[in-house]
Amino acid sequence: MSLVTKSAKPIGHKRSLSDEMFITMLVASVAVGIFLLASVLVPNFFQWQNLINLVTNNWAVISLGIGVTFLLVSGNFDLSVGGIVALSGVLSVWFVQSTGGVNALSTGLGMPYWLGVICALGGALAIGGLNALFVVRFRIPSIIVTLGTMMVARGIAQVITQGSQRNTNLPDEFGFLGNLTMFGTSIRFPVVLMAFMLIVAVIIERKMVFGRITYWIGANPIAATLSGIDKAKHVTYLYLFSSGIAGVVGILLSSEFKSGYSNRGMLMEFDALVIALLGGVAIAGGFGSVVGMFFGAIILAVVTSATTGLTLSPDWQFILKAVAVFLAIMTQTWALARRNR
């Protein structure tokens, strides 16, 4: 934790950094610090390949984190993403499976792959639309709505797969996208897509009106409305955006495993929320950044993989995760309070 205080100190009264950049830097240095700490404690941890694995093994949850972060910044939760991952994955399999299989689970709708993917994405967007309808039009707290739609999305996936999975009768090209390696390395397409989405998200967040409006809405919804921002439309877009990403993640995951599994993405919504919070996103809205979320994910990944590296029982990761979140939250509160004293 000594690293934290060092990076917090030299800023002084000049205020060259915004609070947000300050927290992002703080989270980044905690991530680096915790990585170095793990390197000292865990044998063979300090390796280039391990560093890459920390990112590539978590592409799904980092991608989901983008949409979740934007929504949190606007003051809304999205807990439905894990359910959407299951739904879109199962839908894509069901749509593409050829007709006339031996039983119900091996019989699909026989669509061509591209059409099946588009329709599955449509299913994901429908859940996002449902979120927006309940949150924006009925004004029901988003945490409840998205808990409900999470269960509805996963529930539909479970009904389609009869509580298990569909993995037969699929054309060969179904497994292509999820396993495609790029640039002659072992880095797969989903990881590249995640990196691309991260960059786009940072540009939107920092440089574009859409991103800045998201902050205004989260920081002061009433002032935002009074200054002529169409809050309803904006939040609707954000929900569609988040569910679209979740849909893509679900489709890619089911392509990777060539199966549509109704329990896939279980608890991913909580992990996406946790990495956003670790990354300094304020739960009340108006504060946070996608870059912070990314480093939050790295913190969580280091903790998880260090548990395995230390050959601790996997049960320890629940406790370490709790301690990591606790320390991150406390450090952020403390550092902000100290800075604004």
Next chain:
Amino acid sequence: MAQFLRNYYIYLVLLVIIVILSLTNLDRFDLFARGNFLYDRNIINILRVSAPLLTLAGAFTLLMVSGYIDLSVGSTMGLSAVIYAMLAINGVPFLAAFGLTMVCGALLGAFNGLLVVKLKITPVIATLITLSLFKGIALLLVQDGVSAIKSIGDIKMPTWFNSYGREGVLMGLPMAFWVAVAVTIILVVAQNRTLLGKYAAATGGNPIAAKLSGIQTGRVVFVLYIIVGVTAALAGIARSSFMSLGDPLSGDGMELNAILIVLIGGTAFSGGEGRVFRSFIGALIIMVLTVGMLTLVPAYFQTLVIGAALLAAAASNHLISRKAAE
């Protein structure tokens, strides 16, 4: 009419579900006969299975009324189940094990209260932290390679272990159910007749005004977290006794169920409003729905139906309260 609906719709919903479930199989079974929903053993069974949720409903409602939330109830339940089973299997007598587990529940609740009240961490985050923490501790208490504390070889669970959750003591219903009823009665009285209930509502309705009028809101919330911890421990004991094992994951998903029943009972998510007894009815609705549905559709429909029920409850809650406000 709107007023009447607002006050009694939850009883109507329960009634309608029971009527539907008891009529659907009439072509095959007689009313009240084995196989029909209203068969007495079936009702006893549903109430027995519901005991954990019914125990938790009241305290969770009071906490939500005060504007706070506890997402760790499932983990508290799992950890209590493990502790209770460990005590029992190591020869601690029933009452001592029962009391010690309740104390543990109170401590876990106090820990939540500490994070929220003293360290001022947002309730959702604080209890997400303890959700993970308590679950980790519960999993660590169970030795490697075994999924739960249970009778293995010579080490046997005492014979009294599952009578608390299963053996009928009054009207064929076990102790666990009557404890749930007692807890609910106590909390109904606490809500209507004591300062705790009034302070909880004041804290949830307008925390600043409550503070300015001299209510120590921090202390109220702290006490409520402890009560939730104790009832979660009772729920864990009930579940553990019913299943005859101490399963660290036995409370998984309980926080969702608790939120669901509290919403169905008409508690406002933002705090300030809500009634303990209505959540009790809400818990009955959910249990009747989940258990009763198994006779009609395959089990994999459950998540979908519960999710749809949650959305419907939230929407109707909202529509009814808006109607009343107009």
